[in-house]
Amino acid sequence: MSRQFDLNDDSLVVIIGSGAGGGTLANELAQKGIRSVVLEAGKRFTMEDIENDEWGMFNKISWLDQRNLVGPSRLAEDFPNLPAWIVKGVGGSTIHWAGVAMRFQEHEFKMKTLNGEIAGANVEDWPLSLEDLEPYYALAEKKMGVCGTEATGMPFHGKSTHYQVIEAGANRVGARCEQAHLAINTVPFDGRAPCQVTGFCMQGCRFGAKWSTMYTEIPKAEATGNVEVRPNCMALKIEHDRDGKATGVLYADADGEVQFQKARIVAVAANSIESPRLLLNSASSLFPDGLANSSGQVGKNYMTHVTGGSYAEFDHPVHMERSTVVPGIVTEWEDNDPSRGHVGGYELEALHLGLPFMAAFLDPGAANGWGRQFARSMENYSRMAGFWICGEDLALESNRITLHPTKKDQYGLPVPVVHKADHDNDTRMRNHAYRMSRELFSAIGARHVNDLPPYPASHNMGTNRMHAKAQDGVVNQWGQSHDIDNLFISDGSQFTSSGTENPTLTIVALTIRQAEYIAERMTRGEL
């Protein structure tokens, strides 16, 4: 159980969100003796709540508060109210993630230096390098139990049938392919069981083999006596004093009562739609454009990865669902090679959907996904293998989170409006990925290959980005706001660029580094 702290205790770090960023930050600080309150908008789930049921879990754990998605994209047509597929609950989206834990590549921290100005985009270099982050990547891998890494020595999962099919295709076309580095135990580790291969990683791991702050960082943090987690508490506004220093967080508690929790430091880790939304909703006479927004970059540069799917139908059984969700990755095109017609790289991540979600995402949208061809493909479900495409998404100022001028949510806050459109580079990359996938599958006898359009984004990044210069970014290399010393961003919204890798490992590495920085500064009396 959580310890309880007083609302007037102004010695605390108040952390908003309990996922990869917030949950990790709470535990890292707690282990150093620093006390915090975690405000989590969602409820606390138990292991018994976790079912192998795609729609059941979607309805149970997803963040389904009202949001508008606009922009010239099929995603906006198909899912006008669901830009992102993320979780509302203690543990955040680490309940849902597939466990893919890859480090960024060196060049991905320097996309501007590498490629120069890209017309129509707002690409910048990170204020840190791979070298800076490497020790923290190792700590993150150890904490999370990432298989196939030096940090853990944990073996890979072994090649599932789905992986073997993909690997055969990759070998045939000469593409590099490897088993996935997953933060999913392959041996008993950290008091958690090894993977039993239920095939339902993204519905929450029933056995707890996959790292999730829900049952790792959060209970460990609580056990120190230094952390109070408050579920069902929605942050409404960050308050500040006359000098512009954050003083605490106004929130709606489980009973809908508005409370104010005082704070020494505020850390925002509510994912890349809610985090900038909270800063924008915290506008005041001193900060009329929103908190920490002197750069004007809060809410801008919203990145989701360039995504899509490629699912091939064969004459023979595959049973792709009898596997970890992501058993392996074709990494051949993860580098930055503009000769392909696009900058940045992409991964082809072997990934299965269950039958219910295949029906929903094969050709999504209210008017699509039916008829004889569709039904034939569905009848081939057990003979399918496929990829989820995950590629570098360029930052665009026009891809952004804004506040709806009139529509309000259940807390009376303006509904977030998410504008997302492809840059030409994104479109070219996606088409390249479709083409390479088709070649790979055709090389091993695919009868039919389905190109799937993007579905709601689980990787959301960039809306409070890091930058060396205060006029070009919201936070510095430690996630500390350029404008307000005791305000931190602790989630993927810090990312300067998206990289091609799934973001969770990088969020955790940045958070471990941030906790160290906060502790040092507190010790020196600077925070």
Next chain:
Amino acid sequence: MTASPRVTLSRRRFLTLTGALTAGSLAMSAAGLWPRWALAEPDLASRLLRLGRDIYPHEAIEDRHYLESLTPLLEKERDEIAAGLNDLDRRARAAHGSDYAGIESGAERETLLRKIQHTPFFAKVKGNLMMGIYNNPALWPEFGYGGSSWEQGGYLHRGFDATPDWL
């Protein structure tokens, strides 16, 4: 093709018949476990069945699964659904001189449906069928989908790494 039920009860007449025994015996003998609303309005049910089987054409799936998928919709919005079907029949008569179900070619029926795929009527019918057909554990074996596996200890010791002999 699926057999049309030879039930000629009017809706009103059916509703005067009460009790599970009556409904049950009808279901068993005439219509193969059709849901209650379908037995009450067999004409409406047959037309919806044609539509449903064109949206998700799966020979191996029994009629009742299509009809049961639509039960919540029929309970809530029976008149809107009937109006949608009437509209579809009007379009069919204009284009082919016959009701929708009377158009023999599946391809022609699909072409006609493409013209109404953006209507709320179509979206509702399709949405309910999608859940009833593809999110229905009773039908998963038809598709070779295993569904929930944790109760059986997942696939770790049940062939997750089987070698595909066809490669």
